[in-house]
Amino acid sequence: MAVIKREKRPELDEGGMGYLQSLPRRVVTVYLPLLVFVIVLLFPFYWMTITAVKPNLEMTDYVNFNPFWVVHPTLQHIRYLLFETSYPGWLLNTIIISTAATFLSLLASVFAAYAIERLRFSGARQVGLAIFLAYLVPPSILFIPLSVMVFNLGLYDTPFALILTYPTFLIPFCTWLLMGYFRSIPFELEECALIDGASRWQILTKIVLPLSVPGLISAGIFAFTLSWNEFIYALTFIQSSETKTVPVGVLTELVRSDVYEWGALMAGALIGSLPVVVLYSFFVEHYVSSMTGAVKE
């Protein structure tokens, strides 16, 4: 009896009040699994970085060098990437395309979200639902008809092919997110402004937008990341080396023969990831809120 009691007691205390857990038990149930998760989730990045600065000699010699470490770090891969390939051009293309697509989508989404959420025109609910459904249409089933369209419109192999098609997945996302933000702004503010004689345009630009700056940042960051990461449209609509984006360029131009230049490839992947990671690190909270917000609404 006494034994059972002693076993049950700590369980009673733990549950809702986790801080009462004993340390050894916490180590096994929380810290150890967390450590394993973090190591597994971060290892590919470590491996990417270490390969990017590893001389070719060490990279393939696992007998004399421990592959997990680098003895003589080198910048040769990065130098090769930046000065002997079109990589800087791809970076520039990706920046231009992502910025333009994000800007275009945000602009359209602000108006659409405000109209759906606050103007409440007849059919606003249905339009809102349609926007949500549009978010669920994946690029994998659109790229073939879009490639036909892009070709017929004469946009093939130009940045405009991507700037105009990326909004198809950015606008639904941004609109959905901004609708949630606009909903959180009290109606009374708008009513006050209406009574004071403000037009709808003034209400939008002087009241709603300044109040939803966090939402705009979230949507903007997320949209930028999504366009930066886009692959299938960029692969299908772009042909020439100088108009490619980073993900497509690294995969199609740096992999040339049977001898893979892993150093340059990893350097390319690393540098291509940096801009979004830096952006992410500055706006983690916005990023998380936009990710969870889109799902929660």
Add this chain to the structure above:
Amino acid sequence: MAVSSIAVQPRPSILSRLAESRNALGFGFMLPAAALLLVFLTYPLGLGVWLGFTDARIGRPGIFIGIENYEYLWSDAVFWLSVFNTLLYTISASILKFVLGLWLALILNQNLPFKSFFRAIVLLPWVVPTVLSAIAFWWIYDSQFSILSWALQQMGLIDHRINFLGDPENARASVIAANVWRGIPFVAITLLAGLQTIPQSLYEAATLDGASRWQLFRFVTLPLLTPIIAITMTFSVLFTFTDFQLIYVLTRGGPVNATHLMATLSFQRGISGGQLGEGAAIAVAMIPFLLAAILFSYFGLQRRKWQQGGGD
């Protein structure tokens, strides 16, 4: 000022009446988004269905040939293999992502030092471009210099190198592992957001009633989390089902089509092979599956409303 006064009602000009009309204004505000979406989303969706009924090739418009493409696909073993692969890939990856993601979310929901730091770190695989992290996996899975093989050999667990991407079974497992790696953060962080909305008082009440840890999870956490699980997993299933990038980088559908998904097969036949009609038909064949996922999401939302006490 005079416009908004109630007493005076002179007949306003057409322009100002338009500016006041919700419908006219709503139409104007919706126009940019609606135009972009109709031209580049709705129209291509219809065009894709039409292309599926034609024998269009790259550089040739093609004529209507009825369901010939579908008849051909029906008797095409590679197509059915890709359907099987897609289902296997989606189901196994989604289950793994759900279990591991939920576990990670539960861990992160504890009182941890540097909690926000860990949350930020954990999300990294999801932020980085898939293609670029897939290239890192490609190098990790290299047949000759795989770091995994080397580490397992050093530990004495295996005696020869694993052929990760060259062998059909291994290749399937490898791409699923890479997909799970990328998907865990999304599931974990969204479920964590759901977990944080569950009031602590419920746990305290259940604990006072003598609930065990498992009972707390089963009867408090899980029911309250169900709506957000439904939505998160619908998104996750949708993204996994239509995945293209990871396979394209790691295996391009090989070895012997063992990892071809419907999306990669559609690209191979439609763009690389130039048979636009056939590629479009494969893409259209994905739609029924997607509809099923969307309906699932819809009922997930309904259930949420019902749980919050709202009417149906």
